[in-house]
Amino acid sequence: MELDIPTRFERDWDRTVEDAPLRFAVVGLGGFARNTALPAIADSDYCETTAVVSGSPEKADRVADEFDAAYALTYDEYADGVGADAYDAVYVVTPNALHLPHVETAAELEKDVLCEKPLEATADRAERLVAVCEDAGVSLMTAYRMQTARSVRWVRRLIDDGVVGDPVQVHGEFSFRLLEQGGPDQWRIDSDLAGGGALMDIGVYPMNTARYVLDADPVAVRATSHATQPAFDGVDEHVAFQLEFPDAVTASCTASFNAASASRFAVTGTEGRIVVDSIFGVDDERRITVETDGGRTVVDAAAPNEVTEEFDYFATAVLTEMDLEPDGRHGLTDVRTAEAVYESSETGTRVEL
Template identity: 75%
Template sequence: MDLEIPTRFERDWNDQADTPVRFAVIGLGGFARNTALPAIEAADYCETTVVVSGSPEKAREVAEEFDADRALSYEEYGAGEGSEAYDAVYVCTPNALHLPHVETAADLGKDVLCEKPLEATADRAERLVAACEDGGVTLMTAYRMQTARSIRWLRRQISDGVVGDPVRIDGEFSFSLLDGGDPDQWRIDPDLAGGGALMDIGVYPINTARFVLGEDPIAVRATAHSTRPAFEGVDEHVTAQLEFPAAVTATCAASFGAASASRFAVTGTEGRIVVDSVFGIDDDREITVETDGGTVTFDATAPSEVREEFDYFAARGESGPDGRHGLVDMRITEAVYDSSERGKRIELRG
């Protein structure tokens, strides 16, 4: 199979939108302020017109910084104030707070881009999805990897048979969370996050495996554990082996207490593709393709995938990773924890 090495990665979707989508950004933590809001500002088809926070002072400060029209408290947002000033909401609060904010958006008839994972539990995620379906609004799960140009290119190579039939996927994402980090942060609060490394970063290799294969796993075996008191009640380390149809397996590992790693590899019957520095925000990715024809390594230079995600939602929200897609990952994460606790293979329901 001939491989065309791109000199630059282009959008492979029809990027057209008649008017900019006006966003209300709900939750103004570090990711929203440092990454999402600048991405909306740089996007082709989006703008921030409303910001929402539990701190009125922070909301006013961020509204001024990003030239938003309105600054609202959670209570004001929940009461529908300022709803005429936005078309869609981006929910970027801790996981266990997604549901009420999405329910409000659905009641107001506003489309939703919701951060992954959809909620802290599958049951709450199911309620969240149902609220959007009942309200007739679009719900997209914010899987930025699915809009990254290089990962979409990778998916096409797998589909085109560049490495033959897929046999195995290996994905890992790890770093030392507490080196200079806040030990009281919500990402390791079981009530707010629903888990630890799996819920925050383990979903990246899991969902990317689903995306590049175009299939969902049928069973999982996993181990999840912690070794330090700061991670009591959540997983510090997790490894899951997913079984896909046609005997394809994916080993997905994540850790909040290991050396930095960010790698994704697809091995097939006729070759292998490896992406290094893959899951971090705006990583400089390097792709290596190994086939019978030789080995080639090149840089995967592309624009911010967070910006791509917002533009994709604005132009193509109906065809993105929807709520039902995000719900599958919630069921996978629960199966991972179940498998670890029971020490057995868990079959996933369709």
């Protein structure tokens, strides 16, 4: 099969958006919100930030000034609906276990929701989060930026088109040294706030990307996880898991908070192989290698920032009634799968989903 190599990766979902911008309240002003999400909204085609929400009034004021937001709100003010007429949608980017109450507020205010992954710290809370949005009739998208990245969407099309034949095995790895980026007191290794460790923060990337490119959900899991350093007491420092998909397809995934940096994803099929080096980081420069009987092709996949793409995709879906993926139930599947990973690791058994 002849490989169609794009000279430039385009949005395959783009359409005319007449009612832009979609106005956002950004709930949670940690490092990712300030350094990545808010600049991405500022650079977007169809979005703007009109309110920011923090537990610190001083931080909210400072960030509102920096990004020209009309409202700087505390969490209590947001919950009381202060300034609600100034925004159309809510982006929730707090620690995992705090997503539910902020989404409940958004649903009560009839605001559409873009919620960071994973949806919540437990499957029960994630299920409640999804239900409250469905009951209120508001859109809910799980913020898996990989699914809006132009290069990753191209990889999925290659697989859908049968370029590598039938998928057989997927491999994904994501790791870095977390403690070099903030010390031992960060919420990502607080089990109450995060729901886990490496799996809940970065292991969900290869997990969800496997589901996305295969367009399938896992039916069973086998896993192991462990921690060796005191800072990771009570959470997984390292995790390895194998997902079983229909038709005997497997995905082998690893994640670590205390290993050399790795960010790689590969799909092996009956007739070829696709490897993406440096895939999961926000600023990764992706190199896609496609190997088939017809030869080997390497593509340096320069494309716009996928966080900006994510916000524009969400805005397009909301403003044009385009089908929205990944929705809340898609995100709920990952939280349930993550709980099965932990169960398998604890029991040493295969867990069916």
